Amino acid sequence: MSENHDALGANSEAEGAVTRAQGFSACGFTAGIKESGLPDLALLVSDRPASTAAVYTQNQSTAAPVHISKAHTANGSLRAAVVNSGNANCATGEQGLADAREMTQLTASLIDCEADDVFVNSTGIIGHYLPMDLLRSAIPQLQPVPDGGADFARSIMTTDTFQKEAVATFEAHGVTYAVGGCAKGAGMIHPDMATMLSFFTTDAPVPADSLDACFRYAMDRSFNMVTIDGDTSTNDSAVILANGAAGGEPLTGKSLKAFDSALLAVSTALAKMMARDGEGATKRISITVSGTKTWEDARDVARTIAVSPLLKAALSKYDPNWGRILMAAGRAGVAYDLDRVRIWISDLCVFDGTATGVPEEEASAKTQGAEVFLRMDLGEGKAEATAWGCDLTEEYVRFNADYVT
């Protein structure tokens, strides 16, 4: 996979990622939902039925379209995904459910399929009814095209400052397959199953049950390792469509593993872009926890460190405050012996049971880049996991204090 990220973490070579796989088309549109006049409606279509897997927010205040999409993905098959930004269609009761259902019906009429072959979602402000007059006029005008992936990615953005797209290819039985994905951030992100909106496509023939297992594995190790602020969204979902358009036999065994690796590479790249584009963030924080008995222990400690506002605030001003790493790790619910713990900031070991005496200026210098690498070893075992977060700045507070209800 290409790793040519710019300073913000975006990858221009991945532009149009969700339509790189064969048999997919997409588009974006300005329906007028956003007051800004920016694109706010997006459609992704497979030219044939695609097997599908999806994960949804665990938030109990679930938005209307999530209820509809859960029902529509239950049979493991989809033809299309329709999404609006600018309005979350959440906390909108019966009317909200009817509106989400109507979005799938309008889309089904356009591309000639059943309404339950359409995934639907919304992202934006909570508690307002969708402007259905705008959507009834806009959806029939949508014209998905084979190079429409970038427009799709742009149209699902809310508070994002750049598009998040990633693509990878893999070979199996002499066929080259593509896996593409795009996602939107940038707040209300915390590990609790798919806490952002994202779309993946592949032209590989992956049966729905294998797809589900691969997708959950990739989500657990990428999106579910990102935290921006500890809050979780009412709407966010991740969905993948595998339409088999590149031909070949259904993937199993080694070829399924190759798909798995490509999918994890794409989802990890998107997860890292998400962390880099956290609201108000000036840098990504990468936290590897090693030396635990299980992956789950390493995951829990890494995610707990990543969400600590005290650590995030310190790093925003280059303060290498490793005491806050210890403090944050301590509430993860994982037992360890402080005497055996070691902590590194980049390649500097700053704690080894007690302070190692690294001068503060030296450690501070390691926190100045666009990414800070922290590592904590618990000395209890051999498992490890990495989580990604971002610093906490005054801009985050300003931004979220002023965001319109």
Add this chain to the structure above:
Amino acid sequence: MSENHDALGANSEAEGAVTRAQGFSACGFTAGIKESGLPDLALLVSDRPASTAAVYTQNQSTAAPVHISKAHTANGSLRAAVVNSGNANCATGEQGLADAREMTQLTASLIDCEADDVFVNSTGIIGHYLPMDLLRSAIPQLQPVPDGGADFARSIMTTDTFQKEAVATFEAHGVTYAVGGCAKGAGMIHPDMATMLSFFTTDAPVPADSLDACFRYAMDRSFNMVTIDGDTSTNDSAVILANGAAGGEPLTGKSLKAFDSALLAVSTALAKMMARDGEGATKRISITVSGTKTWEDARDVARTIAVSPLLKAALSKYDPNWGRILMAAGRAGVAYDLDRVRIWISDLCVFDGTATGVPEEEASAKTQGAEVFLRMDLGEGKAEATAWGCDLTEEYVRFNADYVT
């Protein structure tokens, strides 16, 4: 109990609270640990053995003095508590344990008791050894006096902007007893057992086992309902000494209940002061969740709302963003039906299954005072609980970015 709080939530009539009960003396001292020259050493003494109960931080990166105090409170009896501020004696290995132990020995020599009758704690910066030369010189000079409670309360402060003291009295069998308490905040506060440093005294005769049950109940409903930032401290502890100096029979039954109520009143008053004095906070946020099946459900939802940075940021600028209340509540792990949920900002019902259409300016006006009252009813049962938090301001970030390692 007196409720004459000033604008910041302090109660001047409670000054010297921990020495209001008979048989207690206390003092504060400037040992020179804090560069600021502010008092940084405090001693509380009972003139006779007191039964005791204590709760400690659940943080795995436990500070040295917490290990020592756990051992010293295990037998349910204490004579004194010695505390320094300005240095947490955390992440200091074997040396840290030896230093904490020596603090109890120095105190025991001063007041003529055993070292294991002394509770010890430290609060301040993590990862530095205690300046034992200063403490060896200072502790023998301490002169606890019967009206030293206010000096004690002042000397345990770190980032607090005001002293936190509260006092209540109750009667049993014709005897009037006092319960006093003081606490320090103001960051790294989140519900996970005793996440602040606090000291309670009473001259009532309460046996250690009853005292333990009463104390845990009061902590669960007061200190464990306060969150400032979701982080939890490595050092914090709450301890109570009951010395029976006011005489009378050991409390049981109705008289124990009277003690219980007085203790809960004192700890709740301190908890609310803590929330009001959160780092960078301009207001207290009081969140009552009702209509749940169990108190635990109400507690979990209330605490999860209280810690949401998105809601806290919105309220800092008077944005009555109830969508963020729904969003935050949704990740508490408590099941509910969004259609049955109601939300109030002060006395205004803003959500009743769907938006009620209250004009934003009207709701915003209810968020302008020194305390914002939020209520969420889940419509599932009859239990309720209240949590206290504070708003999130740019000042919190500035403060914590600049705090010295």
